[in-house]
Amino acid sequence: MKITKEKKIVQRIKFIPVIFVAVILVLILFFISFEAKNTYEEEKIDMEQDFISHNKQNVQDEVYRTYNYIKYLQENTENELKTTIKNRVYEAHALATNIYETYKDKKSKAEIFELIKIALDKIRYNDGRGYFYIDDIYGNKLLLPLDKINEGRNFLNYKDANGYAFVQTIVDSIKNKTERYDEYVWKNPNTLKDSKKIAFYKYFEPFNVAIGTGEYLEEFEEMVQKKAIEYINLIRFSGSRYIFIVKNSGELLAHIKKELIGKDVSFDVISKNDNKTFLELAKDGDGFYSYYQKDLDEATKDIKTSYIKSEKRWGWIIGAGFYENDLEKDLISLREKIDEKYSAYMKKVSILFLILLFFLFFISKKFSDYLQKKLQDFKNELKKNQKFLNQKTKMATMGEMIENIAHQWKQPLSFITISTSSMRLKKDANILNNDELIEGLNKIESRAKYLAQTIDDFRNFFNPNKKICSFLLEECISKTLSLSSISFNTSKINIIKNIENIEFISNENELIQAFLNILNNAKDELEKRDYDRYIFIDIFRQDGYIVFEFKDNAGGIKEENLSKIFNSHFTTKEDKQGSGIGLYMTKDIIEKSLFGTIEAQNVEYSYENKNYRGAKFIIKFKDK
Secondary structure (H helix, E strand, C coil): CHHHHHHHHHHHHHHHHHHHHHHHHHHHHHHHHHHHHHHHHHHHHHHHHHHHHHHHHHHHHHHHHHHHHHHHHHHHHHHHHHHHHHHHHHHHHHHHHHHHHHHCCCCCHHHHHHHHHHHHHCCCECCCCECEEEEECCCEEEECCCCCCCCCCECCCCCCCCCCCHHHHHHHHHHHCCEEEEEEEEECCCCCCEEEEEEEEEEEHHHCEEEEEEEEHHHHHHHHHHHHHHHHCCCEECCCEECEEEECCCEEEECCCHHHCCCECCCCEEECCCCCEHHHHHHCCCEEEEEEECCCCCCCCCCEEEEEEEECCCCEEEEEEEEHHHHHHHHHHHHHHHHHHHHHHHHHHHHHHHHHHHHHHHHHHHHHHHHHHHHHHHHHHHHHHHHHHHHHHHHHHHHHHHHHHHHHHHHHHHHHHHHHHHHHHHHHCCCCCHHHHHHHHHHHHHHHHHHHHHHHHHHHHCCCCCCCEEEEHHHHHHHHHHHHHHHHHHCCEEEEEEECCCEEEECHHHHHHHHHHHHHHHHHHHCCCCCCEEEEEEEEEECCEEEEEEEECCCCCCHHHCCCCCCCCCCCCCCCCCCCCHHHHHHHHHHHHCCCEEEEEEEEEEECCEEEEEEEEEEEEECC
């Protein structure tokens, strides 16, 4: 019966892995195929949405770019106008100065002034609207090219439609020998309407007059609008897409088709959804609108989606868009590419699956054979190793203590051996004198006492007595460290002590036990760190207490664990390496046996110009 069971186990080892691998691979292939199909379908939908969103964002960005360009022009129109007229006045001033310097020693001042008037009288700029005028200190218009009837008249007390006596400002500028900008209302000779005019004049010293010029803001702005339209008509993006501009009145100002510019398109386009006209849609606000041309029949309608934005100051509607038919063609191309990508992917997956299936079958067969052999080998070795494992388990419990004692004894024993050998050699060579003999024997005796003290330290530590005695805290710490010095040295942990040598009355063994628990806890955490490892021990008197502080640089205790570390069986060590009893016992010893207090906290501090963070345990006893 026993042999039959073993055969069944062998058969299962041989075939179950193969079947398991095959089933797993089929499930994996099905899962990959299903997920890939879903992924590609989602990708197809996402790409379509991204593609449409991209096109919408593209036209919206272009509309906003154009809108911002127009706003820039509007915001800078007045500054540009001021710069233009100032430059013109400077040119006229330079021309007048040149004429004066040329003829000042040849002609009378009246003749020179007449030459200057003749030179400036015929100068025109800004499509003939711009001209120069000259005013004297009394408010007389000495030069007024487009209004000869008023040339020579006195306008000192003249006020514009807003009640502003701007000629008096010119006179003040002459008196102060300065230059300045000015704004006033003046009748436009082209429209015969009062219009806002921006002027600039500059003092001309030879004749104590001011030379000036100006421009009607509305006419200059019209010129800026024409330049803006010319620029917008040149804009192309994403291939052949363009910006169009329509006035609120319906007049088309900018379009890719030049023959449509200037025509009224108020009723040429109809909304796809609600039959609103183009201008009605624009009045509702900014946004995307889908529409078609009114004169097309249902069979030839090509829906266009545009982003439209109103510009209030000039009364313009800015737009740009794309045709849905063109977009659908691009989407079909995208879908075809995704489908081709999916087919190619599944081909590669299928080929890889077949190769992997064959490979895993082969590996599974080899592994089954290997397991059969190992099963037999394990049965043969099990009996041999059982006794050895039992013996090893018994010895492990004594190993750590013996190792500590052995390490403590190595150096003194080596010294004793070397000393006795040295004295024997000197004795054999008749060179050993009495002083050297006594000195060597004293040193051997000192090391022998150290060995005896080591045994006493371990024996005293494990002595379960509850004896209360008086001892020095510095010696108590030394005994504590001597019991664990080997493991701390091996872990390269530096102990920094700052201890007031205070005489203390308590149970020394229990105090050492508490200290060892804290130090070992710190050691375990420091061994996880790669940088410098420190434990600081401070003992001092403070406010009627004897205070013991143990501080490390292991990074501190997690905040959520600070309130739990003294609980029984609480541990943060993995793989059941800790029982959680160490700090619980420490608190029990300090508070119940020795009547002190203990607390733990995280601290940040500096040592040797480096910043550290770690845990600090604080123990306090009443200073009796």
